[in-house]
Amino acid sequence: MPQTSQNLFQAEKLEQLRTIVVQVLELGPDELTETSHFVNDHDADSLLALEILARIELDLGVSIPQEDLPEMVTLTAVHDVVARNAGWEIPNA
Template identity: 45%
Template structure:
């Protein structure tokens, strides 16, 4: 299984995916801005982000990890663990 590194290209792909699902512009999102509180995401959007990440990066992410996936920083951590764990 290939390991995943959080290089600039990967981070951009994740940000683009999140922005597409949340229907927001990339410049509105920071590493620590909160999807729910700052960008109005609901639980369905969170699940959509999780499913899209799994498909895009060919990993399996437990739904329990959604509680950590509240911003880009959280997604990077969860995705890295899922891919390299």
């Protein structure tokens, strides 16, 4: 199945987010899955969650309301929140 431009775009953004989360949580690249829970699986706390949020805003230029922070507990959830706030939906070409 060929990759669409939407899929490639989403994969690129997911990798950018993975890099941020891995750095903030001080994990090895293979320790973070798309569904591993930051608190339960990686001992993250609220300060680390705020640091992830701040790094996303700084590195990607996306403004995320702090009310969305409780949703951001896995890499997939972070991607969904950031995509929603960044308008990353691109039309099918």
